[in-house]
Amino acid sequence: MSSKVTALQIDSIETLSEKTQAYFDVCEEKLGLVPNVLKAYSFDETKLRAFTDMYNDLMLADSGLDKLEREMIAVAVSAVNRCFYCLTAHGAAVRELSGDPVLGELMVMNYRVADLSGRQRAMLDFTVKLTERPEEIVESDRQTLRDAGFTDRDIWDIASVAAFFNMTNRVAAASDMRPNDEYHSRAR
Amino acid sequence: MSSKVTALQIDSIETLSEKTQAYFDVCEEKLGLVPNVLKAYSFDETKLRAFTDMYNDLMLADSGLDKLEREMIAVAVSAVNRCFYCLTAHGAAVRELSGDPVLGELMVMNYRVADLSGRQRAMLDFTVKLTERPEEIVESDRQTLRDAGFTDRDIWDIASVAAFFNMTNRVAAASDMRPNDEYHSRAR
C-alpha cells in the first residue's frame, strides 16, 4: 500500500485478506488502478467492506437514474464541498460515461451553466440545495422532482447518492485524501 | 411497517427476510422500538444492510472515542444541518449515555456554550468545521486534534462519524424522515 494516500498515519494490516486482494485485483483489471479511497480504508477490512457495499449499491445497482446521472450528482455535490479527491475521480467518470469532456468540466466548475435537460437540471438543483441547505428542503422541493418526471423511489436514489458524497467529501477533506494521478488525463 | 415514516411513497417488500426480522426483533428488545430509519430503508434489504453495517461499525465498534463522544459528534453535526430526525434520536442517546439531560440539550442547541473538556471541544470544533466548511480543513486542523490528545486513527474515526451524519442528515431531510415519538421523552 502506498503510504501517502492520506495525511493520517494509520498502521495498515500486514496482509490483505484473500477476498479484499481479489477485489483490488478486479479494480486493477477493470479500472487500471485501485482507487486510493480503497487503499485509505484498507487499514480495517470491516470499514472497507461497509464502504464498498454502500458505494456499489448506490452507484452500480439498478435505479431509475442511469450511471452517468449518479456520477453527475457525485460531482455537483463535490463541487459545492470543493473535494479534490471526488472532483478528480468522479469528474473523470462523467467524462468517460458521457463521452463529453466538457460536461465533466461543467460539473466541476459550475453545473448551472451547463446545457442540461429539465430533468437533469431539477436533479442537480435538488442535489445542490440538499448539500448546501438541507434544513430548507420542504415538500415543494420533492414535488419539483416529481414534476420533472422522477418517482418517489428515484427521489430516494437522488438523495442517497447526494448524501453519500456529502459523507465521502468530508472523509477525504478530513484526511487530505489524494486521488490516483491517472484520473487527471483520462477522457480529455 | 408504518407508512408515514417518510414523505416518499415507496413500495415496501411484502415480507422482511428472516435475518432482517430478527434484526428488528433485537432492536425492539434492546431499544424498545425499531428506529424509523430502519423502517425507511426496509423497502430494499441490500440498502438496509449497507446502512446498518456502516452504522454499527462506526457507532459501536472499538474506537479511541467512547460511545458518548460518537453520539455527541452525531448531534453536533445534526445541529448544523438542523436535522429533526437525528437531533431527536441522537439527542436522546446523549442524554441516556451521559445521564445528563442538559448535555443533550446543549448539543442540540449550541455546543459552544457547553462546559466541555479541551479534548471534547477540539473534537466538536473539528466536527463542525468539517460539516460547515470541509474545503477549509488543512493540516493545522488535524494538528489541533493531535495536540488535544487524539491519534491519527482517532481522527479517522471523528471524521468518519461526522461524515456519516452529514450523509444521514441529508437522507432524512430529503425524505422528511420522522423519528419515533418515544425518543422525545426519554432520559429527560
Add this chain to the structure above:
Amino acid sequence: MSSKVTALQIDSIETLSEKTQAYFDVCEEKLGLVPNVLKAYSFDETKLRAFTDMYNDLMLADSGLDKLEREMIAVAVSAVNRCFYCLTAHGAAVRELSGDPVLGELMVMNYRVADLSGRQRAMLDFTVKLTERPEEIVESDRQTLRDAGFTDRDIWDIASVAAFFNMTNRVAAASDMRPNDEYHSRAR
C-alpha cells in the same frame, strides 16, 4: 441571588426594592421559579423594569397573536441565533401552552418540518427572514402576511416579538446567560 447566572461579574444591589421583590414573589408563585434573566438584570432595577415592561407588553398584552404563537416566534428566532437560554425557556413555554411536546422540539430543531397551518408558517417564515436577512424585507413580504390573514397591526406584533428575541438572544449570548434547570424537564 445566584452568582452564576451569567459569566459577567457585576455587583448586585444589596437588597431588592419591595416592588421588585414582590414581582419576584409573583414569578415564584406562578412559574415556580424566578427566571434567571430577571436575576441577571437585577443589578440595576431601572434596566430590570425596562426589560420586564417591554417583555410583559409583548408577550402577555392583547394581540391578534395568541400567546402560543408569540412563544413560537420566540423559539424560531432563538433557533436561528442558537440561544441556549431562550431555546430552553421558551421551548418549555411552547410545550406547555400547546400541550404538544413535539411541537416544542420542532420549533427548537427546525420549524420548517413542522406541520403548521398556512398562517403560522407565513408568520414563522417572516420571522426567520427578519432574523437572518432583515435588509431584504420588502413590501411583498408584508403582503404575504396580509394574504395569510394578518392585519397590519398583527404584522407590527410579529415584528416586535421577533425583534425582541433578536435582542435578548444577544444579551444572553454576550453574557453567557444560563437558564433555570427546571425548564428542561417541563412538559415533556
Add this chain to the structure above:
Amino acid sequence: MSSKVTALQIDSIETLSEKTQAYFDVCEEKLGLVPNVLKAYSFDETKLRAFTDMYNDLMLADSGLDKLEREMIAVAVSAVNRCFYCLTAHGAAVRELSGDPVLGELMVMNYRVADLSGRQRAMLDFTVKLTERPEEIVESDRQTLRDAGFTDRDIWDIASVAAFFNMTNRVAAASDMRPNDEYHSRAR
C-alpha cells in the same frame, strides 16, 4: 401624526396623553424634531413608553461607555443589518457627538477601515460578531474586551446597546420605517 412613517396602516389613537405630548414637545425643543420612531410607536402608549424607557436608559444613563461610543455601536450594528432608519438617525448622532463627519460615514460604510483606538476597535469587533454570529460568542471574546480595558459591567452595556439595535433594526425593517429627512443634512 404623519401617516407615512411606516408601511403599516395602524390606527393611531386620537389624542396623545398629556404626558406623551409633553415628551414630544421636549423632543421638538431639544432635537428640533420628533423622531419618527416615536410617532411609529405612538399608536399604543404602553409600547411607546416601554420603548423610550429602554432607549433612554441604554443611551443616556450613566455608563462606562460615553454617549459617542454608544452611538458608534448603534451604527455599526445597523450597518450589518443595513437599516436605513437607524443608519440615518444614529449616523447623524455620531457626526454631531464627535464633530467628525467622516467618522459618521466610516461607521455607516465600514467601521473596519476607521482609525480607531484599540479600545473602540475591540468594542466594535465584539458588537459586530454579536450581531452577525451571536452563537459563536465564547469566553475569549469577553476576555478580549477585558484586555482592552472594559469592566464586566461595561461588557453588559456594550452587549445591551448592540442587542437593542438588533431589535430596532428589525422593527424598522419589518415596518419600512422612514427617518426624518432632517437627519440627512445634519453635521455634514
Add this chain to the structure above:
Amino acid sequence: MSSKVTALQIDSIETLSEKTQAYFDVCEEKLGLVPNVLKAYSFDETKLRAFTDMYNDLMLADSGLDKLEREMIAVAVSAVNRCFYCLTAHGAAVRELSGDPVLGELMVMNYRVADLSGRQRAMLDFTVKLTERPEEIVESDRQTLRDAGFTDRDIWDIASVAAFFNMTNRVAAASDMRPNDEYHSRAR
C-alpha cells in the same frame, strides 16, 4: 502627490508626463479635485491610462443607461463590498446627478428600501446578485432585465459597470485607499 492615499508605500514617478498632468488639470477644473484613485495609480502611467480609459468609457460613453443609473450601480455594488472609497466618491455622484441627497444615502445604506422604478429595481437586483452570487446568474436573470425594458446591449453595460466596481472596490480594499475629503459634504 499626497503620500497617504493608500496604505502601500510605492515609489511614485518623479514628474508626471505632460499628458497625465493635463488630465489631472482637467479633473481639478471640472471636479475641483484630482480623485485620489488617480493619484494612487500614478506611480505607473500605463496602469493609470488603462484604468482611466476603461472608467471613462464605462461611465461617460454613450449607453442605454444614463449617467445617474451607472452611478447607482456603482454605489449598489460598493455597498455590498462595503468599500469606503467608492461609497464616498460615487455616493456623492448620485447625490449630485440626481439632485436628491436621500437617494444617495439609500444607495449606500440599502437600495432595497428606495422607491425606484421597476426598471431601476431590476437593474440593481441584477447588479447585486451578480456581485454576491455571480455563479447563480442564469438565463432567467437576463430575461428579467429584458422584461424590464433593457436591450441585450444594455445588459452588457449593466454587467460591465457592476463588474468594474467589483474590481475597483477590491483594489481600494487591498490598498486601504482613502477618498478625497471633499466628497463627504457635497450635495447634501
Add this chain to the structure above:
Amino acid sequence: MSSKVTALQIDSIETLSEKTQAYFDVCEEKLGLVPNVLKAYSFDETKLRAFTDMYNDLMLADSGLDKLEREMIAVAVSAVNRCFYCLTAHGAAVRELSGDPVLGELMVMNYRVADLSGRQRAMLDFTVKLTERPEEIVESDRQTLRDAGFTDRDIWDIASVAAFFNMTNRVAAASDMRPNDEYHSRAR
C-alpha cells in the same frame, strides 16, 4: 465572428479595424486561437481596447509576480466565483506555464490542498479573502504578505490581478460567455 460566444445578442461591427484584425492575427498565431472574450468585446473597439490594454499590462508586464503566479491568482479568484470561462482558459494557462497538469486542477478545485510554498499560499489566501470578504481586509492582511516576502508594489499587483478577475468573472457570468473548446484538452 461566431455568434454564440455569449447569450447576449449584440450587433457586431461589420469589419474589424486593421489594428484589431492584426491583434487577432497575432492571437491566432501565438495561441492558436482568438480567445472568445476578445470576440465578445469586439462589438465595440473602444471597449475591446480598454480590456486588452488592462489585461496585457496586468498579466504580461514586468512585475514581482511571475506569469504563473498571476495565472494562479486568476484561477483561485475564478474558483470562488465559479466562472466557467476563466477557470477553463486560465486553468489551461496554469497547466501550460507550470508544466504541472495537477497544479491546474488544484487551483480550479481547491487551492488549499495544493502543496504550495509559504509565499504562494500567502498570496492566494489574500486573493481569496479579497474576493470573498473585501470589507474585512485590514492592515494585518497586508503585513502577512510583507512577512511572506512581498513588497508593497507586489501587493498592488496581487490586488490588481485578483480584482481584475473579480471583474471579468462577472462579465462572463452576466453574459454566459463560453470559452474556446481548445482550452479543455491543452496541457493535460
